[in-house]
Amino acid sequence: MEQQLIDLVRDIYATNEFIPLHAPIFTGNERVYLNDTIESTFVSSVGKFVDQFERQIQSYTGAGRAVATVNGTAALHTALYLADVQPGELVLTQALTFVATCNALHHLGAKPVFIDIEHGSFGLCPIAAETWLTENAQLNDQGQCIHKESGVAIKAILPMHTFGHPAQLDELQALAQRWNLCLIEDAAESLGSFYKGRHTGVIGRFAALSFNGNKVITTGGGGMLLCREDNDAKRAKHVTTTAKLPHPYEFYHDEPGFNYRMPNLNAALGCAQLEKITKILASKRCIASRYEAFFAGRDYRFINEPVYARSNYWLNAVYCPSADSRNQLLEMTNQQGIMTRPVWQLMHRLPMFANELRGDLTQSELAEAHLVNLPSSAIVQA
Missing domain, CATH: 3.40.640.10 (Type I PLP-dependent aspartate aminotransferase-like (Major domain))
Structure with missing residues (x-):
C-alpha cells in the first residue's frame, strides 16, 4: 500500500523530485x-x-x-x-x-x-x-x-x-x-x-x-x-x-x-x-478526491470534510489502522522523498503545558497515534 501511495503522490505532482507537504504558489501578480x-x-x-x-x-x-x-x-x-x-x-x-x-x-x-x-x-x-x-x-x-x-x-x-x-x-x-x-x-x-x-x-x-x-x-x-x-x-x-x-x-x-x-x-x-484562491481551493479538492478514492475500501480512513461543512483541505490526512502502520507509512514515504508528517504532539505532553488542567483525552491520543498528513500543495498554472 505504501508504495502504491508513493506512486499516486508522484503522479499527482508529476515529478520524481522531492515533494514537500505544502508549498506556496507564486503564479500571479x-x-x-x-x-x-x-x-x-x-x-x-x-x-x-x-x-x-x-x-x-x-x-x-x-x-x-x-x-x-x-x-x-x-x-x-x-x-x-x-x-x-x-x-x-x-x-x-x-x-x-x-x-x-x-x-x-x-x-x-x-x-x-x-x-x-x-x-x-x-x-x-x-x-x-x-x-x-x-x-x-x-x-x-x-x-x-x-x-x-x-x-x-x-x-x-x-x-x-x-x-x-x-x-x-x-x-x-x-x-x-x-x-x-x-x-x-x-x-x-x-x-x-x-x-x-x-x-x-x-x-x-x-x-x-x-x-x-x-x-x-x-x-x-x-x-x-x-x-x-x-x-x-x-x-x-x-x-x-x-x-x-x-x-x-x-x-x-x-x-x-x-x-x-x-x-x-x-x-x-x-x-x-x-486573486487565485478559487483556483487553489478547486485544485486542493481535486487532490483530496484522489486520496479519498485511493483509500476507499482499505483499512486506512481518509479524513473527509464533515457533513455540515465545505473544507479547504489545507492538509490532507489519513487515519491509519494502527500505530505501527502509521510509523511504517511515515518511514517509507520520507525515505523516498515524499514529505509526510504525524500530527502535532499533544499539548499536555510538552514540558511547559504538562501540568495544566485537562479532561479525558482518549480521542486526541488515538489521533496522535494514528494520523498522517499527506502532501497537499495546490497545483495552479500561471
Missing part, C-alpha cells in the same frame, strides 16, 4: 505588487495594500471587520487580550493543536484547559467540553464562570479548525452562551472553509487567520484578526498599532499596545495570492 510596494517606499505597516488586503479578507469571509497582523499568533493573542483574558485565568482549548494556540495563552499569562476532540472534524468536542464544565465549573452570583476548586475565572472557549475542517460551531457557540464564555475561533488553517454556508471565523466574537508560508495563501508571515463587532475592530487596530493616538506630529499612546501591524510588503503578496 506577486512580483508586480511587490515591485509596486518597493517603488512606493511604503514597505512597512502604512501602505495601500494593507488596507486593501483587510477589505478583501473581510469581503471574502463575510466578517464584520478584518485587522491585519504580523502573524496568526499575534492575531490570536490580540483576540484573547480584547476578550479580557487575564493572567491566571482559564481558557478551554484542544490538546490536539499547533503550539501557537497555547503560546498565545501563555503570552497573556493565562492557562489552557485541554479538552478532547471529536472524531469527525478533529476539532474541540462540545460534548467533552460540556462534561468538563459540568464536573469542574459553576456560574457564580454574578453569572461568571469559575473553576469550582480554585475559584479562578474561566473566560473563553478556543476551538481550532484542524487541517481546515470546521469544528461544530453551533454547538460550541451554544455552550459558550450557557456558560458565559467568549467563543474565539483559531481559524489559522481554515481560510476557504465554510460551516453551514458561513465562512469559519465569523461565528465567534473573534477569530485568527494565518498566512504563513505553508497556508492556503501566504503573505510570507502574516495573520488576520476577524471581529464580529465594529467597536472590537477599532480597538484591535488601535492596540496593534502601539495604541498611538492620531496626531500630526506628537507621539501619545493611551494604553499598553502591541507592534503587530502587517507590513505593506506582506499585504501586497496576500492581495496577489487572494
Whole structure:
C-alpha cells in the first residue's frame, strides 16, 4: 500500500523530485505588487495594500471587520487580550493543536484547559467540553464562570479548525452562551472553509487567520484578526498599532499596545495570492478526491470534510489502522522523498503545558497515534 501511495503522490505532482507537504504558489501578480510596494517606499505597516488586503479578507469571509497582523499568533493573542483574558485565568482549548494556540495563552499569562476532540472534524468536542464544565465549573452570583476548586475565572472557549475542517460551531457557540464564555475561533488553517454556508471565523466574537508560508495563501508571515463587532475592530487596530493616538506630529499612546501591524510588503503578496484562491481551493479538492478514492475500501480512513461543512483541505490526512502502520507509512514515504508528517504532539505532553488542567483525552491520543498528513500543495498554472 505504501508504495502504491508513493506512486499516486508522484503522479499527482508529476515529478520524481522531492515533494514537500505544502508549498506556496507564486503564479500571479506577486512580483508586480511587490515591485509596486518597493517603488512606493511604503514597505512597512502604512501602505495601500494593507488596507486593501483587510477589505478583501473581510469581503471574502463575510466578517464584520478584518485587522491585519504580523502573524496568526499575534492575531490570536490580540483576540484573547480584547476578550479580557487575564493572567491566571482559564481558557478551554484542544490538546490536539499547533503550539501557537497555547503560546498565545501563555503570552497573556493565562492557562489552557485541554479538552478532547471529536472524531469527525478533529476539532474541540462540545460534548467533552460540556462534561468538563459540568464536573469542574459553576456560574457564580454574578453569572461568571469559575473553576469550582480554585475559584479562578474561566473566560473563553478556543476551538481550532484542524487541517481546515470546521469544528461544530453551533454547538460550541451554544455552550459558550450557557456558560458565559467568549467563543474565539483559531481559524489559522481554515481560510476557504465554510460551516453551514458561513465562512469559519465569523461565528465567534473573534477569530485568527494565518498566512504563513505553508497556508492556503501566504503573505510570507502574516495573520488576520476577524471581529464580529465594529467597536472590537477599532480597538484591535488601535492596540496593534502601539495604541498611538492620531496626531500630526506628537507621539501619545493611551494604553499598553502591541507592534503587530502587517507590513505593506506582506499585504501586497496576500492581495496577489487572494486573486487565485478559487483556483487553489478547486485544485486542493481535486487532490483530496484522489486520496479519498485511493483509500476507499482499505483499512486506512481518509479524513473527509464533515457533513455540515465545505473544507479547504489545507492538509490532507489519513487515519491509519494502527500505530505501527502509521510509523511504517511515515518511514517509507520520507525515505523516498515524499514529505509526510504525524500530527502535532499533544499539548499536555510538552514540558511547559504538562501540568495544566485537562479532561479525558482518549480521542486526541488515538489521533496522535494514528494520523498522517499527506502532501497537499495546490497545483495552479500561471
